Amino acid sequence: MPANDRSRRITIDDVARSAGVSRQTVSRAVNDKPEIDPATRQRVLLVAQSMGYRPSRFARGMVGPGLTTLGLVIADVLNPFFPEVVSGVLAAADERGWQVAVYSTGSALERETAVAETVVNHVDACIAFLLDPGAIELIRRSGMPFVLLDNEHRPPAVSGGRIDFAGGMRQVVGHLVERGHRRIVMLDDRGRPDAGDRGTRHSLFLGAAAELGLPADESWVFPAANSLDGGAAAMDDVLDTGFGATAVLGYNDLIAIGAMRRARDRGVRVPEDCAFVGCDGLTLSRLVDPPLTTLTVDKELLGRAAVRQVAAQMTGAGTGETVIEPRLVVRASS
Amino acid sequence: MPANDRSRRITIDDVARSAGVSRQTVSRAVNDKPEIDPATRQRVLLVAQSMGYRPSRFARGMVGPGLTTLGLVIADVLNPFFPEVVSGVLAAADERGWQVAVYSTGSALERETAVAETVVNHVDACIAFLLDPGAIELIRRSGMPFVLLDNEHRPPAVSGGRIDFAGGMRQVVGHLVERGHRRIVMLDDRGRPDAGDRGTRHSLFLGAAAELGLPADESWVFPAANSLDGGAAAMDDVLDTGFGATAVLGYNDLIAIGAMRRARDRGVRVPEDCAFVGCDGLTLSRLVDPPLTTLTVDKELLGRAAVRQVAAQMTGAGTGETVIEPRLVVRASS
DNA sequence: AACGTTCCCGTGAGCGCTCACGGAGCACTG
DNA sequence: CAGTGCTCCGTGAGCGCTCACGGGAACGTT
Numbered sequence: 001m002p003a004n005d006r007s008r009r010i011t012i013d014d015v016a017r018s019a020g021v022s023r024q025t026v027s028r029a030v031n032d033k034p035e036i037d038p039a040t041r042q043r044v045l046l047v048a049q050s051m052g053y054r055p056s057r058f059a060r061g062m063v064g065p066g067l068t069t070l071g072l073v074i075a076d077v078l079n080p081f082f083p084e085v086v087s088g089v090l091a092a093a094d095e096r097g098w099q100v101a102v103y104s105t106g107s108a109l110e111r112e113t114a115v116a117e118t119v120v121n122h123v124d125a126c127i128a129f130l131l132d133p134g135a136i137e138l139i140r141r142s143g144m145p146f147v148l149l150d151n152e153h154r155p156p157a158v159s160g161g162r163i164d165f166a167g168g169m170r171q172v173v174g175h176l177v178e179r180g181h182r183r184i185v186m187l188d189d190r191g192r193p194d195a196g197d198r199g200t201r202h203s204l205f206l207g208a209a210a211e212l213g214l215p216a217d218e219s220w221v222f223p224a225a226n227s228l229d230g231g232a233a234a235m236d237d238v239l240d241t242g243f244g245a246t247a248v249l250g251y252n253d254l255i256a257i258g259a260m261r262r263a264r265d266r267g268v269r270v271p272e273d274c275a276f277v278g279c280d281g282l283t284l285s286r287l288v289d290p291p292l293t294t295l296t297v298d299k300e301l302l303g304r305a306a307v308r309q310v311a312a313q314m315t316g317a318g319t320g321e322t323v324i325e326p327r328l329v330v331r332a333s334s
Numbered sequence: 335m336p337a338n339d340r341s342r343r344i345t346i347d348d349v350a351r352s353a354g355v356s357r358q359t360v361s362r363a364v365n366d367k368p369e370i371d372p373a374t375r376q377r378v379l380l381v382a383q384s385m386g387y388r389p390s391r392f393a394r395g396m397v398g399p400g401l402t403t404l405g406l407v408i409a410d411v412l413n414p415f416f417p418e419v420v421s422g423v424l425a426a427a428d429e430r431g432w433q434v435a436v437y438s439t440g441s442a443l444e445r446e447t448a449v450a451e452t453v454v455n456h457v458d459a460c461i462a463f464l465l466d467p468g469a470i471e472l473i474r475r476s477g478m479p480f481v482l483l484d485n486e487h488r489p490p491a492v493s494g495g496r497i498d499f500a501g502g503m504r505q506v507v508g509h510l511v512e513r514g515h516r517r518i519v520m521l522d523d524r525g526r527p528d529a530g531d532r533g534t535r536h537s538l539f540l541g542a543a544a545e546l547g548l549p550a551d552e553s554w555v556f557p558a559a560n561s562l563d564g565g566a567a568a569m570d571d572v573l574d575t576g577f578g579a580t581a582v583l584g585y586n587d588l589i590a591i592g593a594m595r596r597a598r599d600r601g602v603r604v605p606e607d608c609a610f611v612g613c614d615g616l617t618l619s620r621l622v623d624p625p626l627t628t629l630t631v632d633k634e635l636l637g638r639a640a641v642r643q644v645a646a647q648m649t650g651a652g653t654g655e656t657v658i659e660p661r662l663v664v665r666a667s668s
Numbered sequence: 669a670a671c672g673t674t675c676c677c678g679t680g681a682g683c684g685c686t687c688a689c690g691g692a693g694c695a696c697t698g
Numbered sequence: 699c700a701g702t703g704c705t706c707c708g709t710g711a712g713c714g715c716t717c718a719c720g721g722g723a724a725c726g727t728t
Contacts, residue, residue, distance in 0.1 A: 011684055022708045027686065037706060052477050057456055058400055059684035061392030062713045067456050069435070077421045078617075083411040090411065090438050099456055101403070102436050104424050122391055122401050122433055143386050228621075257621065283412075287562075287591065289623030345714055356678045361716065371676060393714035396683045 010053045019047040030055060068098045070310065071123035073115055073130060075107040079226070080282045081252065081299060082129075085149075088303025089127060096311060105130070107191060107226065113138065120144070125314065127306045131193055145313035147306045152199035159309045159319040161302050165201050165279075168295045168326035169208040172277055175293075175328055176247045177212050181275060184209065184216070185245040187234045187255050190223035201251055201279065219243075224255050231258025239266060246274055247334065253278035253285045253294055260292065260333060275334035281326075290332035297326045344387045353381040364389060402432045404644065405457035407449055407464060409441045413560070414616045415586065415633060416463075419483075422637025423461060430645060439464070441525060441560065447472065454478070459648065461640045465527060479647035481640045486533035493643045493653040495636050499535050499613075502629045502660035503542040506611055509627075509662055510581045511546050515609060518543065518550070519579040521568045521589050524557035535585055535613065553577075558589050565592025573600060580608055581668065587612035587619045587628055594626065594667060609668035615660075624666035631660045 012030075016023045021044060028036040029044035060066070070093050074082045086102065093100045101123055105111045109132050116135035119126050125145040130136050133153070139146050140158050148154050149161040176184055188202045202221055209216035224234035231250060235258070238245055248263075250256025256278030260270055268274050270290055278285055281296025305322040312320070346364075350357045355378060362370040363378035364387075394400070404427050408416045420436065427434045435457055439445045443466055450469035453460050459479035464470050467487070473480050474492050482488050483495040510518055522536045536555055543550035558568035565584060569592070572579055582597075584590025590612030594604055602608050604624055612619055615630025639656040646654070 009684090013684080023685080024687095024709080025707060028707085031686085035706065040706080049475070049477065054477055055455075056396070056684055057458075058392045058395030059713090060455075060686080062390075062396060062684075062715090063686045064713095066392050077417040077424065080414070080417075083414075083417050086436070087411045087438070090436065094438075099435050099437075099452070101433050102420070102424065103433075104421070104428075118433070121394075124391075141383070143383065143388055261621070284618060284621065287595075287618065288621050343714090346716095347714080357715080358679080358717095359677060362677090365716090369676065374676080390714050393683090394716080396685090396714075397716045398683095 009056070010051050012053070012055065015044070015048045015051055015053045018051060019044045068096075068125070069123045070098050070100050070307070071103060071119040071126040071128070072100055073103045073105065073119060073126065073128035075105055075129055077102075077104060079107070079254065080284055081254075081280050084299035085303040088300035089307055090303075091300075092304040092307035096307070109191075109193070125310045127303075127310060145310045147309045147313075149302065149306055157319060159313065159321065161306050161309070161322045161324065163297050163302070163324045163326055165204050165295075165326065166207075168279070168328070169201065169204040170211070171326070171328040172249060172279075172295055173205065173208040173212055173214070175330065176249075176275065176277065176334065177214070179247075179275065179334060181247040182214060183243070183245050184214070184220065184247045184249060185238050185243060186221045186249045187224040187231060187238075187251055187259055188221050189226045189251040189255065191226050205249060224251065224259075226252070226255065228254055228258035228261070231255035231260075232262035235259035235262040239263070239268075248274060248276050250276070250278045252280045253282040253292060254280075256292060256294070257285065257288050260288070271332065271334050277334050279326075281329060286331070293331045293334035294329055295326045296329045297324060343390070344385050346387070346389065349378070349382045349385055349387045352385060353378045402430075402459070403457045404432050404434050404641070405437060405453040405460040405462070406434055407437045407439065407453060407460065407462035409439055409463055411436075411438060413441070413588065414618055415588075415614050418633035419637040422634035423641055424637075425634075426638040426641035430641070443525075443527070459644045461637075461644060479644045481643045481647075483636065483640055491653060493647065493655065495640050495643070495656045495658065497631050497636070497658045497660055499538050499629075499660065500541075502613070502662070503535065503538040504545070505660070505662040506583060506613075506629055507539065507542040507546055507548075509664065510583075510609065510611065510668065511548070513581075513609065513668065515581040516548060517577070517579050518548070518554065518581045518583060519572050519577060520555045520583045521558040521565060521572075521585055521593055522555050523560045523585040523589065525560050539583060558585065558593075560586070560589065562588055562592035562595070565589035565594075566596035569593035569596040573597070573602075582608060582610050584610070584612045586614045587616040587626060588614075590626060590628070591619065591622050594622070605666065605668050611668050613660075615663060620665070627665045627668040628663055629660045630663045631658060 012023050012026050016026045025036060026044055029041040072089050090100055103115050103119060105115050112130050112132040112135035116138040120139055120142040126139055127147045129149050131151060136148060147159045147161060154160045186205045206216045222234050222237050224230045248259055250259060256276050260276040263274060264270055270276060276292060278292050278294040281294045285292035285294045302324055309320060309322060346357050346360050350360045359370060360378055363375040406423050424434055437449050437453060439449050446464050446466040446469035450472040454473055454476040460473055461481045463483050470482060481493045481495060488494045520539045540550050556568050556571050558564040582593055584593060590610050594610040597608055598604055604610060610626060612626050612628035615628045619626035619628045636658055643654060643656060
């Protein structure tokens, strides 16, 4: 028994010929169809196995309806925000008998177009965290069911899942003001484009602060790379510039935690000298010291809702929007 | 323009007819082939778009080589062990131009067979964390390239990725003995079958302890559910039975952290009264309080190595084994 | 004027599989 | 012995697409 000839794959006809039966009989054996003699099935199966026969999923997909593959584009699995979304998507897709292909852009804007091109050619529907308008347009134009998540600049023609950070930021700032804070810094994710636009956490934070009578302006916002280290570095900036913040709001928990750790390392007492608040509500935020106050988002629900919207589009429904309401969970860091 | 007829999908011939050209011309337009008049291409593309035409990836796969889809079966994305593996697999698969379909068993042994069946029919190769021998056999028999990870009972006929916990456990116990500990408890994952066999962390821990002269036996091992809460509950058992442990080793970081938190909540000082050590080296373990000593495993490397093995099998190479060496990172918890 | 070239487009064939049908062989009935 | 039913198996057709080839029109060349 030589190794497989790598030039051409083994087909059902090869097996049929080798077993001295017809294609159809091989098909019956492989697919557990009833109209076949048990002895024949056994023999055919043995031949198939020994030849290393594996049915082509493409040929199968041609005749039957084939399996629906849902593409899920995320920035980075290592960012603890995404596993929860993935979990929701996997569960909801599984309920519908779909397969999920995961793509990661590695948080690199320039990779988004390449990923979008792959997605367009190889999946039946798509749920994506994307920022590059070109990449988004590419998928939109393909005409496949498409849900875009967590993008404040979503074109009106595509469905989306949005988190109501307007309400969320009011909760956060309200809480801090109530605790007596008057000088609040936000560590923004500098990786996101057009950060000054309406609808971003950035602008919603400033808006909420203004609403509550704080003299907030752009100087209250510090850019940070989206990681623990990014948060730490941004905290250095805040402390070094002598801004005098009594509270720090992170674009997300990762940034907030990184900042909080750096602050403590530099002798800042939390929350006495400075309070810290995050966004997203990662499991992680409960476990750090001190436990982090955070604007919790049900990320699993976000994933499930996205699948539901994709499914709706498949049955011909139009585009829509799902809004998730965040909830402020107050812990020891504020 | 009415909504799509959901009964039958639009084919290339539909577009051809509607645009008054041949199939081939449509194909040329859609695939950006050169042998076509730019004006015709534009017109055809417009028709195709308006009809909602999307090429069938199955039909495409029939003729060309098609895209390789790698199946990745994990227990649960929410378990922070897996995202790092997924990250490695995604990166390595991407380098080879493969797509990755992720499946989750939800840590439910009884779901493994169903997942295995899906995998067998819908992917070209498979990397899996599986425990059920039936599910494993199912994939093995399919003849597809297959790498089984983190399973001490792997059949010899399948490739695998293994973490050298024998050496790891010697490091852990050695470290604890050096610190003066003589009575060490292990919180084992009770979800894994045949926990008493050779090769499990459980037995390797007892072996290492015996090697170093400790009177270890089965009573030193407490079962725990694989989660933070599971670790906490197991810690309750340890404390309530009055075992008098001065050090606790978790099956993984999750269990160890859960246990450590519960211990502190009950007034145990860490590490003065009791030291804690985890396994896996999650990012998380650095951030908890106190930072957790842990046997760190390069999970991303594990994923990459698995992809490399799968690729090797595709080119006809036989089965093999990759061994990853863990490294003890000592922090404040011990 | 006859020929080659280039550009654009269409026609068969075939990828590997399953579905719908038909037919051979056997047993059992009236 | 014809008729009926059942079990098992094989034959065409077709899924939607691309590749290889060929052909017509318009141009330029000798």
